[in-house]
Amino acid sequence: MIRFPPVSLIGVPTDVGAGHRGASMGPEALRVAGLGEALQARGLQVVDRGNLSGPFNPWQPPADGYRHLQQVVAWNTALMHATAAELAAGHLPITLGGDHCLAVGSIVAVAQHCRRAGRKLRVLWLDAHADFNTSQITPSGNVHGMPVACLCGIGPRELTHLGGDSPALKPDEIRQIGIRSVDEGERRLVHEFGLDIYDMRYIDEIGMKRVMEEALDGVDADTHLHVSFDVDFLDPGIAPGVGTTIPGGPTYREAQLVMEMIADTGRMASLDIVELNPAFDSQNRTALLAVDLVESLFGKSTLMRG
Numbered sequence: 001m002i003r004f005p006p007v008s009l010i011g012v013p014t015d016v017g018a019g020h021r022g023a024s025m026g027p028e029a030l031r032v033a034g035l036g037e038a039l040q041a042r043g044l045q046v047v048d049r050g051n052l053s054g055p056f057n058p059w060q061p062p063a064d065g066y067r068h069l070q071q072v073v074a075w076n077t078a079l080m081h082a083t084a085a086e087l088a089a090g091h092l093p094i095t096l097g098g099d100h101c102l103a104v105g106s107i108v109a110v111a112q113h114c115r116r117a118g119r120k121l122r123v124l125w126l127d128a129h130a131d132f133n134t135s136q137i138t139p140s141g142n143v144h145g146m147p148v149a150c151l152c153g154i155g156p157r158e159l160t161h162l163g164g165d166s167p168a169l170k171p172d173e174i175r176q177i178g179i180r181s182v183d184e185g186e187r188r189l190v191h192e193f194g195l196d197i198y199d200m201r202y203i204d205e206i207g208m209k210r211v212m213e214e215a216l217d218g219v220d221a222d223t224h225l226h227v228s229f230d231v232d233f234l235d236p237g238i239a240p241g242v243g244t245t246i247p248g249g250p251t252y253r254e255a256q257l258v259m260e261m262i263a264d265t266g267r268m269a270s271l272d273i274v275e276l277n278p279a280f281d282s283q284n285r286t287a288l289l290a291v292d293l294v295e296s297l298f299g300k301s302t303l304m305r306g
Protein backbone atom coordinates (compact mmCIF):
# COMPACT_ATOMS: atom_id res chain seq x y z
CA MET A 1 0.00 0.00 0.00
CA ILE A 2 1.37 3.39 -1.03
CA ARG A 3 0.83 6.14 1.52
CA PHE A 4 -0.35 9.46 0.14
CA PRO A 5 -0.41 12.82 1.88
CA PRO A 6 -3.75 14.58 2.31
CA VAL A 7 -5.23 15.49 -1.05
CA SER A 8 -6.58 18.96 -1.85
CA LEU A 9 -8.99 19.48 -4.72
CA ILE A 10 -8.66 22.89 -6.38
CA GLY A 11 -11.47 23.68 -8.83
CA VAL A 12 -10.52 26.08 -11.62
CA PRO A 13 -13.57 26.68 -13.82
CA THR A 14 -11.95 28.03 -16.97
CA ASP A 15 -12.37 27.68 -20.68
CA VAL A 16 -10.47 30.87 -21.49
CA GLY A 17 -7.58 28.91 -23.01
CA ALA A 18 -9.75 26.65 -25.14
CA GLY A 19 -11.39 26.86 -28.55
CA HIS A 20 -14.81 25.75 -27.29
CA ARG A 21 -16.70 26.79 -24.22
CA GLY A 22 -17.61 24.29 -21.55
CA ALA A 23 -14.42 23.10 -19.84
CA SER A 24 -15.41 25.61 -17.14
CA MET A 25 -18.02 23.04 -16.09
CA GLY A 26 -15.30 20.41 -15.62
CA PRO A 27 -14.68 20.83 -11.87
CA GLU A 28 -18.36 20.33 -11.06
CA ALA A 29 -18.68 17.34 -13.39
CA LEU A 30 -15.73 15.66 -11.63
CA ARG A 31 -17.35 16.32 -8.26
CA VAL A 32 -20.69 15.00 -9.47
CA ALA A 33 -18.88 11.89 -10.75
CA GLY A 34 -17.71 11.31 -7.18
CA LEU A 35 -13.99 12.12 -7.35
CA GLY A 36 -13.68 13.20 -3.71
CA GLU A 37 -15.69 10.27 -2.38
CA ALA A 38 -13.75 7.77 -4.51
CA LEU A 39 -10.45 8.97 -3.06
CA GLN A 40 -11.88 8.97 0.45
CA ALA A 41 -13.01 5.40 -0.08
CA ARG A 42 -9.37 4.56 -0.78
CA GLY A 43 -8.50 5.80 2.69
CA LEU A 44 -7.19 9.18 1.60
CA GLN A 45 -7.83 12.36 3.47
CA VAL A 46 -9.52 14.72 0.99
CA VAL A 47 -10.29 18.41 1.31
CA ASP A 48 -12.22 20.16 -1.44
CA ARG A 49 -11.09 23.79 -1.57
CA GLY A 50 -13.97 24.71 -3.84
CA ASN A 51 -13.41 26.77 -6.95
CA LEU A 52 -10.91 29.57 -7.44
CA SER A 53 -12.38 32.76 -8.78
CA GLY A 54 -11.15 34.74 -11.72
CA PRO A 55 -12.27 37.11 -14.43
CA PHE A 56 -15.58 36.59 -16.15
CA ASN A 57 -14.96 36.29 -19.84
CA PRO A 58 -17.18 37.37 -22.65
CA TRP A 59 -16.03 35.07 -25.44
CA GLN A 60 -13.61 36.83 -27.75
CA PRO A 61 -11.63 36.10 -30.89
CA PRO A 62 -7.81 35.91 -30.62
CA ALA A 63 -5.87 39.18 -30.57
CA ASP A 64 -2.13 39.31 -31.38
CA GLY A 65 -1.99 35.54 -31.53
CA TYR A 66 -3.72 34.85 -28.21
CA ARG A 67 -7.30 34.37 -27.14
CA HIS A 68 -8.08 35.85 -23.71
CA LEU A 69 -4.43 36.21 -22.69
CA GLN A 70 -5.10 38.51 -19.73
CA GLN A 71 -7.76 36.17 -18.33
CA VAL A 72 -5.44 33.20 -18.81
CA VAL A 73 -2.75 35.02 -16.83
CA ALA A 74 -5.17 35.91 -14.03
CA TRP A 75 -6.43 32.33 -13.60
CA ASN A 76 -2.93 30.91 -13.73
CA THR A 77 -1.68 33.37 -11.14
CA ALA A 78 -4.49 32.31 -8.80
CA LEU A 79 -3.79 28.61 -9.40
CA MET A 80 -0.05 29.06 -8.89
CA HIS A 81 -0.66 30.58 -5.45
CA ALA A 82 -3.25 27.98 -4.48
CA THR A 83 -0.98 25.11 -5.56
CA ALA A 84 2.03 26.58 -3.76
CA ALA A 85 0.03 26.85 -0.55
CA GLU A 86 -1.05 23.19 -0.72
CA LEU A 87 2.49 21.98 -1.43
CA ALA A 88 3.88 24.07 1.41
CA ALA A 89 1.35 22.44 3.73
CA GLY A 90 2.57 19.00 2.61
CA HIS A 91 -0.60 18.23 0.66
CA LEU A 92 -1.03 16.67 -2.77
CA PRO A 93 -2.84 19.24 -4.94
CA ILE A 94 -5.23 18.13 -7.68
CA THR A 95 -6.20 20.78 -10.20
CA LEU A 96 -9.76 20.21 -11.37
CA GLY A 97 -9.82 21.96 -14.74
CA GLY A 98 -10.70 23.79 -16.64
CA ASP A 99 -8.68 23.86 -19.82
CA HIS A 100 -5.02 22.89 -20.13
CA CYS A 101 -3.64 26.45 -20.02
CA LEU A 102 -3.87 25.90 -16.25
CA ALA A 103 -0.85 23.62 -16.27
CA VAL A 104 1.32 26.73 -16.41
CA GLY A 105 0.14 27.85 -12.98
CA SER A 106 0.19 24.44 -11.34
CA ILE A 107 3.56 23.37 -12.75
CA VAL A 108 5.27 26.70 -12.03
CA ALA A 109 4.30 26.21 -8.38
CA VAL A 110 5.44 22.58 -8.44
CA ALA A 111 8.77 23.46 -10.06
CA GLN A 112 9.49 26.20 -7.52
CA HIS A 113 8.61 23.83 -4.70
CA CYS A 114 11.05 21.25 -6.09
CA ARG A 115 13.87 23.77 -6.60
CA ARG A 116 13.50 25.00 -3.05
CA ALA A 117 13.57 21.50 -1.61
CA GLY A 118 16.37 20.39 -3.96
CA ARG A 119 14.15 17.63 -5.35
CA LYS A 120 14.12 16.29 -8.88
CA LEU A 121 11.04 16.92 -10.99
CA ARG A 122 9.49 14.70 -13.62
CA VAL A 123 6.36 15.81 -15.46
CA LEU A 124 4.25 13.22 -17.27
CA TRP A 125 2.11 14.95 -19.89
CA LEU A 126 -0.75 12.63 -20.91
CA ASP A 127 -2.30 14.23 -23.98
CA ALA A 128 -3.26 13.87 -27.63
CA HIS A 129 -1.45 17.18 -28.19
CA ALA A 130 2.08 18.44 -27.55
CA ASP A 131 0.73 21.86 -26.43
CA PHE A 132 3.95 23.48 -27.64
CA ASN A 133 2.61 26.30 -29.82
CA THR A 134 3.54 29.97 -29.75
CA SER A 135 1.63 33.06 -30.91
CA GLN A 136 3.59 32.97 -34.18
CA ILE A 137 2.78 29.38 -35.09
CA THR A 138 -0.54 28.62 -33.38
CA PRO A 139 -3.34 27.68 -35.78
CA SER A 140 -5.94 28.84 -33.27
CA GLY A 141 -4.63 31.41 -30.79
CA ASN A 142 -5.87 29.13 -28.00
CA VAL A 143 -3.48 29.22 -25.07
CA HIS A 144 -4.32 25.64 -24.04
CA GLY A 145 -2.18 24.69 -27.05
CA MET A 146 0.84 26.53 -25.56
CA PRO A 147 1.48 25.62 -21.88
CA VAL A 148 4.48 23.34 -22.42
CA ALA A 149 6.22 25.98 -24.53
CA CYS A 150 5.49 28.61 -21.86
CA LEU A 151 6.88 26.36 -19.13
CA CYS A 152 10.04 25.84 -21.19
CA GLY A 153 10.47 29.59 -21.56
CA ILE A 154 8.86 30.57 -24.85
CA GLY A 155 5.62 32.49 -24.98
CA PRO A 156 4.16 35.70 -23.61
CA ARG A 157 6.31 37.20 -20.87
CA GLU A 158 3.41 37.18 -18.38
CA LEU A 159 3.32 33.38 -18.59
CA THR A 160 6.99 32.50 -19.13
CA HIS A 161 7.89 34.67 -16.12
CA LEU A 162 4.96 33.72 -13.91
CA GLY A 163 7.31 32.20 -11.36
CA GLY A 164 10.39 34.36 -11.84
CA ASP A 165 13.20 34.80 -14.31
CA SER A 166 14.24 31.31 -15.31
CA PRO A 167 11.94 28.91 -17.17
CA ALA A 168 9.96 26.61 -14.87
CA LEU A 169 10.91 23.46 -16.76
CA LYS A 170 13.92 22.07 -18.54
CA PRO A 171 12.80 20.08 -21.59
CA ASP A 172 14.43 16.94 -20.15
CA GLU A 173 12.11 17.06 -17.14
CA ILE A 174 9.00 16.27 -19.18
CA ARG A 175 7.75 13.15 -20.97
CA GLN A 176 4.75 13.39 -23.28
CA ILE A 177 2.61 10.29 -23.79
CA GLY A 178 -0.25 9.58 -26.21
CA ILE A 179 0.61 12.38 -28.65
CA ARG A 180 -1.10 12.18 -32.05
CA SER A 181 -1.82 15.76 -33.08
CA VAL A 182 1.06 18.17 -33.54
CA ASP A 183 0.77 21.26 -35.73
CA GLU A 184 3.23 22.07 -38.49
CA GLY A 185 5.38 24.75 -36.80
CA GLU A 186 4.91 23.08 -33.43
CA ARG A 187 6.59 19.95 -34.75
CA ARG A 188 9.74 21.87 -35.64
CA LEU A 189 9.84 23.59 -32.25
CA VAL A 190 9.36 20.34 -30.36
CA HIS A 191 12.35 18.86 -32.17
CA GLU A 192 14.41 21.98 -31.59
CA PHE A 193 13.80 21.69 -27.85
CA GLY A 194 14.40 17.94 -27.88
CA LEU A 195 11.18 17.02 -26.09
CA ASP A 196 10.78 13.36 -25.23
CA ILE A 197 7.56 12.35 -26.98
CA TYR A 198 5.94 8.92 -26.81
CA ASP A 199 3.56 9.29 -29.74
CA MET A 200 0.82 6.79 -30.61
CA ARG A 201 2.90 5.21 -33.38
CA TYR A 202 5.65 4.46 -30.86
CA ILE A 203 3.09 3.13 -28.37
CA ASP A 204 1.63 0.87 -31.08
CA GLU A 205 5.05 -0.46 -31.93
CA ILE A 206 6.63 -1.12 -28.57
CA GLY A 207 3.55 -1.32 -26.34
CA MET A 208 2.40 0.75 -23.39
CA LYS A 209 4.29 -1.24 -20.77
CA ARG A 210 7.67 -0.47 -22.27
CA VAL A 211 6.68 3.11 -23.01
CA MET A 212 5.87 3.66 -19.35
CA GLU A 213 9.08 1.97 -18.23
CA GLU A 214 11.00 4.40 -20.43
CA ALA A 215 8.96 7.44 -19.40
CA LEU A 216 9.44 6.61 -15.71
CA ASP A 217 13.09 5.68 -16.02
CA GLY A 218 15.19 7.58 -13.48
CA VAL A 219 12.24 8.38 -11.19
CA ASP A 220 13.53 7.63 -7.70
CA ALA A 221 12.84 8.32 -4.03
CA ASP A 222 14.01 11.90 -4.55
CA THR A 223 11.68 12.66 -7.48
CA HIS A 224 8.50 14.70 -7.42
CA LEU A 225 6.23 13.23 -10.08
CA HIS A 226 3.65 15.61 -11.53
CA VAL A 227 0.96 14.15 -13.77
CA SER A 228 -0.81 16.50 -16.18
CA PHE A 229 -3.78 14.48 -17.41
CA ASP A 230 -5.51 16.03 -20.42
CA VAL A 231 -8.61 13.90 -20.80
CA ASP A 232 -8.32 14.08 -24.62
CA PHE A 233 -5.34 11.73 -24.13
CA LEU A 234 -7.95 8.94 -24.11
CA ASP A 235 -9.53 7.56 -27.24
CA PRO A 236 -12.67 9.60 -28.00
CA GLY A 237 -14.63 6.34 -28.29
CA ILE A 238 -14.41 6.01 -24.53
CA ALA A 239 -13.98 9.70 -23.68
CA PRO A 240 -16.16 11.92 -25.87
CA GLY A 241 -16.47 14.72 -23.31
CA VAL A 242 -13.60 16.94 -24.46
CA GLY A 243 -13.39 19.95 -26.78
CA THR A 244 -10.62 18.67 -29.04
CA THR A 245 -11.16 14.98 -29.81
CA ILE A 246 -8.43 13.21 -31.77
CA PRO A 247 -9.10 9.62 -32.84
CA GLY A 248 -6.65 6.83 -32.20
CA GLY A 249 -5.91 7.33 -28.51
CA PRO A 250 -5.14 4.81 -25.77
CA THR A 251 -7.77 2.21 -24.99
CA TYR A 252 -9.29 1.71 -21.56
CA ARG A 253 -6.81 -1.04 -20.78
CA GLU A 254 -3.81 0.96 -21.98
CA ALA A 255 -4.91 3.97 -19.95
CA GLN A 256 -5.37 1.80 -16.86
CA LEU A 257 -1.87 0.42 -17.28
CA VAL A 258 -0.47 3.96 -17.54
CA MET A 259 -2.18 4.95 -14.29
CA GLU A 260 -1.23 1.75 -12.45
CA MET A 261 2.41 2.01 -13.45
CA ILE A 262 2.51 5.62 -12.25
CA ALA A 263 0.91 4.54 -8.97
CA ASP A 264 3.49 1.78 -8.56
CA THR A 265 6.29 4.36 -8.40
CA GLY A 266 4.74 5.84 -5.26
CA ARG A 267 6.12 9.21 -6.31
CA MET A 268 3.11 11.09 -7.66
CA ALA A 269 2.94 14.31 -5.67
CA SER A 270 0.65 16.55 -7.76
CA LEU A 271 -1.94 16.12 -10.51
CA ASP A 272 -3.92 18.12 -13.08
CA ILE A 273 -7.17 16.76 -14.51
CA VAL A 274 -7.98 19.06 -17.41
CA GLU A 275 -9.99 19.54 -20.60
CA LEU A 276 -13.04 17.63 -19.44
CA ASN A 277 -15.90 19.39 -21.24
CA PRO A 278 -19.37 18.33 -20.05
CA ALA A 279 -20.98 20.15 -22.99
CA PHE A 280 -19.64 17.40 -25.25
CA ASP A 281 -20.21 14.53 -22.84
CA SER A 282 -23.15 12.20 -22.46
CA GLN A 283 -24.45 11.30 -19.02
CA ASN A 284 -21.15 12.39 -17.48
CA ARG A 285 -19.47 9.21 -18.73
CA THR A 286 -16.14 10.87 -19.47
CA ALA A 287 -16.04 12.34 -15.96
CA LEU A 288 -16.88 8.92 -14.51
CA LEU A 289 -14.09 7.38 -16.58
CA ALA A 290 -11.65 10.05 -15.40
CA VAL A 291 -12.56 9.27 -11.79
CA ASP A 292 -12.06 5.54 -12.44
CA LEU A 293 -8.60 6.21 -13.88
CA VAL A 294 -7.66 8.59 -11.08
CA GLU A 295 -8.54 5.88 -8.57
CA SER A 296 -5.91 3.74 -10.31
CA LEU A 297 -3.44 6.62 -10.12
CA PHE A 298 -3.96 6.45 -6.37
CA GLY A 299 -3.29 2.75 -6.18
CA LYS A 300 -6.57 1.00 -6.94
CA SER A 301 -5.71 -2.23 -8.73
CA THR A 302 -7.35 -5.42 -9.86
CA LEU A 303 -4.00 -7.17 -9.96
CA MET A 304 -4.12 -10.72 -8.60
CA ARG A 305 -0.65 -11.93 -9.46
CA GLY A 306 2.59 -10.41 -8.33
Ligand SMILES: NC(=[NH2+])NCCC[C@H](N)C(=O)O
Nearest residue numbers: 100129133140142144145244
Ligand atom coordinates in the same frame (compact mmCIF):
# COMPACT_ATOMS: atom_id res chain seq x y z
N1 LIG B 1 -4.88 21.18 -24.37
C1 LIG B 1 -5.42 20.98 -25.57
N2 LIG B 1 -6.55 20.32 -25.71
N3 LIG B 1 -4.78 21.51 -26.60
C2 LIG B 1 -5.27 21.45 -27.95
C3 LIG B 1 -4.40 22.23 -28.88
C4 LIG B 1 -4.89 22.12 -30.28
C5 LIG B 1 -4.01 22.80 -31.31
N4 LIG B 1 -2.70 22.23 -31.32
C6 LIG B 1 -3.95 24.30 -31.04
O1 LIG B 1 -2.92 24.84 -30.76
O2 LIG B 1 -4.94 24.95 -31.10
Ligand SMILES: [Mn+2]
Nearest residue numbers: 128129230232
Ligand atom coordinates in the same frame (compact mmCIF):
# COMPACT_ATOMS: atom_id res chain seq x y z
MN1 LIG C 1 -5.09 17.73 -25.61
Ligand SMILES: [Mn+2]
Nearest residue numbers: 100127131230
Ligand atom coordinates in the same frame (compact mmCIF):
# COMPACT_ATOMS: atom_id res chain seq x y z
MN1 LIG D 1 -3.41 19.45 -23.51
